[in-house]
Amino acid sequence: MPEARAIRHFLDLDEIDTKTLRGILDAAHAMKKAGKSVPAKLRPKHIDSKVLAMIFEKPSTRTRVSFDVAMRQIGGTTITLNNNDLQLGRGESIKDTARVLSRYVDAIMIRANSHETLVELAQHATVPVINGLTDKTHPCQIMADLQTFEERVGPLKGRTVAWVGDGNNVAVSWMHAAARFGFSLRLACPAELMPEKAAIDWARREKAAIMMTEDPDKAVKGADCVVTDTWVSMGQTDEKRRKQLLRPYTVDEALMAKAAKGAIFMHCLPAYRGNEVSEGVLEGPQSAVFDEAENRLHAQKAILAWCLGAG
Ligand code: CP
Ligand code: NVA
Numbered sequence: 001m002p003e004a005r006a007i008r009h010f011l012d013l014d015e016i017d018t019k020t021l022r023g024i025l026d027a028a029h030a031m032k033k034a035g036k037s038v039p040a041k042l043r044p045k046h047i048d049s050k051v052l053a054m055i056f057e058k059p060s061t062r063t064r065v066s067f068d069v070a071m072r073q074i075g076g077t078t079i080t081l082n083n084n085d086l087q088l089g090r091g092e093s094i095k096d097t098a099r100v101l102s103r104y105v106d107a108i109m110i111r112a113n114s115h116e117t118l119v120e121l122a123q124h125a126t127v128p129v130i131n132g133l134t135d136k137t138h139p140c141q142i143m144a145d146l147q148t149f150e151e152r153v154g155p156l157k158g159r160t161v162a163w164v165g166d167g168n169n170v171a172v173s174w175m176h177a178a179a180r181f182g183f184s185l186r187l188a189c190p191a192e193l194m195p196e197k198a199a200i201d202w203a204r205r206e207k208a209a210i211m212m213t214e215d216p217d218k219a220v221k222g223a224d225c226v227v228t229d230t231w232v233s234m235g236q237t238d239e240k241r242r243k244q245l246l247r248p249y250t251v252d253e254a255l256m257a258k259a260a261k262g263a264i265f266m267h268c269l270p271a272y273r274g275n276e277v278s279e280g281v282l283e284g285p286q287s288a289v290f291d292e293a294e295n296r297l298h299a300q301k302a303i304l305a306w307c308l309g310a311g
Pocket of ligand 2: 133134168169170229230232233234268269270
């Protein structure tokens with residue numbers, strides 16, 4: 001008997017091998033080139049009968065709209081579910097929600113408050129589950145970021161990316177990507193806001209080229225790309241303390257000048273000008289933030305196609 005095909009969850013970059021991720025990234029470039037009329041070879045089979053459910057426990061502009069449009073452009077349809085529209089919001093278990101939704105839809109994307117919710121959903125779902133951001137990681141964002149880097153700078157291998165600011169969910173997915181794609185990642189974060197230990201230990205085990213420092217200048221020196229993110233992520237409450245700790249970590253023109261010539265600036269957005277990034281850098285010639293936002297659409301098409309069986 002042929003072995004049952006494993007469900008293609010897209011939960012985190014540390015759980016997917018490099019070859020598969022490379023294939024998804026190549027498909028993202030191809031999706032962009034193809035535009036709205038996605039050729040049959042990039043679409044999963046029977047896509048016109050497939051439905052993606054999207055669950056949001058937190059707000060979203062880019063993830064919500066890009067997944068919705070992506071699913072439609074590859075030929076499927078979507079249902080958007082806010083937490084409070086579901087019985088989940090009234091205490092129905094994740095386990096039951098996963099099994100019920102799996103009887104109706106072909107894939108589930110979730111933006112979850114807690115990473116455990118994502119993991120539990122995937123444990124009990126019999127259709128692919130996609131991580132649309134949790135408190136711990138944001139892998140779909142990083143696929144779009146890698147696509148943007150390759151477009152603007154070139155191949156990732158051997159390059160240097162500098163992360164400046166909070167060692168948050170987006171930073172952890174960058175760490176996973178550094179190991180999978182063979183580039184150096186330098187993280188400059190205040191000691192209290194370094195990425196969580198589990199991610200650091202994983203990166204060490206994978207022998208990823210990761211350097212951690214409290215000094216933004218050291219991280220940015222000669223880097224090919226400088227990345228930052230909001231100082232206060234969704235669900236965090238210690239805003240005052242974070243802002244105090246992160247004040248020396250604004251990515252401004254003086255800091256960007258220390259990066260390599262031709263370096264790009266990235267930010268997953270939404271951005272808070274004057275905090276993590278200056279107006280001049282965000283709007284300046286090195287900024288790739290709107291290409292990055294656009295690439296969410298193309299990367300999402302590639303992720304959905306893979307989850308639904310293409311390639
Ligand atoms: N970058 C990102 O995930 O944006 P949204 O919160 O708007 O989805
Ligand atoms: N780190 C941010 C990313 C938003 C897309 C957050 O979790 O709120």
